[in-house]
Amino acid sequence: MILHMDMDAFFASVEQRDNPHLRGKPIVVGGASGRGVVSTASYEARKLGIHSAMPMFQALRRCPDLIVVPPDKKKYKNISLFIMELLKQYTPCVEPVSIDEAFLDVSGCTRLSGSPEAIAVSIQNRMVKQTGLTCSLGVAPMKFLAKIASDMNKPNGITVIHKHETRSFIHNLAIHKVPGVGKNAMEKMKLLGIETLGDVRRFKTQLLVKKFGKFGLRLSELSRGIDSSRVEVQEEKKSISSESTLDMDITDAESIKKELLKHAEIVGRDLRRHHFFAATVFIKLKFSDFSQVTRQVKVNPPTCASSVIYDMAVVLAKNFNITKPIRLIGLGGSGLTKEKPYSQLDLFQSTVPPTEKWEKVDKTVDAITKKFGHGIVTKASLNKCP
Known part of the structure; x- marks a missing residue:
C-alpha cells in the first residue's frame, strides 16, 4: 500500500x-x-x-x-523539511512531490509501524502534536489512487481504498479527478462520451493514443488498474529556479534583460550555495493572457556563474517571437551535478577560462554578502531598476 x-x-x-x-x-x-x-x-x-x-x-x-x-x-521551507523528516521515521521510501505533499511506500513496514491505516492515523496525530498543523492522507495499492484519495476527505481526513475495492472505485471515478486530465483533454472526453475512468475501457488503446498522445496510453492502463509508477526516493535537487510576477506587463528588450539578470543572480547564488553546477539553462515567460512558453539550452561546461547563466538566458529570450505583453518571467538551471566541470583549454591559452573567472568573482561576492548582507554588492544595471 x-x-x-x-x-x-x-x-x-x-x-x-x-x-x-x-x-x-x-x-x-x-x-x-x-x-x-x-x-x-x-x-x-x-x-x-x-x-x-x-x-x-x-x-x-x-x-x-x-x-x-x-x-x-524560508519559514515554510524549514517546516517542510521537518515534516519530511517526520515521514522518514515511518519508511525510508519517501518521495516529496512539493513543499507540502509526499508519497510513502510502506511495504515491509507493517511489523514495526502497524497497518497502512494505522500509519496514516499516527502521522496525523504526530503532525498536529509536533507542528500544530493538520494533513490529509490517501491510502491505496496504487500511487495515482493514493493521491486522489488524499483529496477526498479534507481537511484532516484519511481515505483508504483497499485492493478489493480498486476495480469498482476506478469504474466510478469521475474522469476530471484523474491527475493529468486538463481542460483540453476534458473537451475531447466529452466528445467521446467519457465521464468516468471506467468509460475509458470502451476504447482501444490505439485510439486513445491517437486522441491524447502518450497520455492516452496511461489512461488506458489506469482504467484497467495498471499503474507502473513507483515511489522514487530522490536525494538531490533536479533544478534550481527563480521567477516572479511583474508589477506591470513588459514588452521591451531592456526590461526583459533586467528581470533575467535579477533571476540569474538568485539562481547562480543558490547553485553555489548548494555546490551545484547546471548543465542546462531554461527560461519561462507567461503572457498577459496567461499563456506561457519555455525554452532551454545546454551549457558546456556546466556552470554556477551568474553571468554565464544570464548570457544564456538572453540568447533564449531573443529566440522568442514576443508579440504579447509579459506578466511573469522565470529562469533556472537543471541537469545539476556536484562534480567540478572540466574546461578544454586552447592550445595557446595561458589564462583561466572566462567561466571560471566569473565563478571566482561570484564566490567573492557571495562571501561579502554573507558577511555584510544582501544588497551590499549588486550589478550596476540592477541599481538602475525603478
Missing part, C-alpha cells in the same frame, strides 16, 4: 497557527499588489470561492474583507 500525505492549506495554516488573530478568518497567502496571485487560501476563504492561482484582484472582489498575508518562504 502507498500513502499520499497532503498538508491542509499549508501556507495559510502556518500563518493562522502563528497568528491567533488570523484564525477562523478568510485569509490568503500571496502577493498583495493587484498583480499578485493567490498562493494558498484558508478554508474560510475557499468557502467563498477563492482558490490558489486566482489573481489577487479577483479574490479581493469576491471578499473585500479578505486578509492578504505576504509569503514567508
Whole structure:
C-alpha cells in the first residue's frame, strides 16, 4: 500500500497557527499588489470561492474583507523539511512531490509501524502534536489512487481504498479527478462520451493514443488498474529556479534583460550555495493572457556563474517571437551535478577560462554578502531598476 500525505492549506495554516488573530478568518497567502496571485487560501476563504492561482484582484472582489498575508518562504521551507523528516521515521521510501505533499511506500513496514491505516492515523496525530498543523492522507495499492484519495476527505481526513475495492472505485471515478486530465483533454472526453475512468475501457488503446498522445496510453492502463509508477526516493535537487510576477506587463528588450539578470543572480547564488553546477539553462515567460512558453539550452561546461547563466538566458529570450505583453518571467538551471566541470583549454591559452573567472568573482561576492548582507554588492544595471 502507498500513502499520499497532503498538508491542509499549508501556507495559510502556518500563518493562522502563528497568528491567533488570523484564525477562523478568510485569509490568503500571496502577493498583495493587484498583480499578485493567490498562493494558498484558508478554508474560510475557499468557502467563498477563492482558490490558489486566482489573481489577487479577483479574490479581493469576491471578499473585500479578505486578509492578504505576504509569503514567508524560508519559514515554510524549514517546516517542510521537518515534516519530511517526520515521514522518514515511518519508511525510508519517501518521495516529496512539493513543499507540502509526499508519497510513502510502506511495504515491509507493517511489523514495526502497524497497518497502512494505522500509519496514516499516527502521522496525523504526530503532525498536529509536533507542528500544530493538520494533513490529509490517501491510502491505496496504487500511487495515482493514493493521491486522489488524499483529496477526498479534507481537511484532516484519511481515505483508504483497499485492493478489493480498486476495480469498482476506478469504474466510478469521475474522469476530471484523474491527475493529468486538463481542460483540453476534458473537451475531447466529452466528445467521446467519457465521464468516468471506467468509460475509458470502451476504447482501444490505439485510439486513445491517437486522441491524447502518450497520455492516452496511461489512461488506458489506469482504467484497467495498471499503474507502473513507483515511489522514487530522490536525494538531490533536479533544478534550481527563480521567477516572479511583474508589477506591470513588459514588452521591451531592456526590461526583459533586467528581470533575467535579477533571476540569474538568485539562481547562480543558490547553485553555489548548494555546490551545484547546471548543465542546462531554461527560461519561462507567461503572457498577459496567461499563456506561457519555455525554452532551454545546454551549457558546456556546466556552470554556477551568474553571468554565464544570464548570457544564456538572453540568447533564449531573443529566440522568442514576443508579440504579447509579459506578466511573469522565470529562469533556472537543471541537469545539476556536484562534480567540478572540466574546461578544454586552447592550445595557446595561458589564462583561466572566462567561466571560471566569473565563478571566482561570484564566490567573492557571495562571501561579502554573507558577511555584510544582501544588497551590499549588486550589478550596476540592477541599481538602475525603478
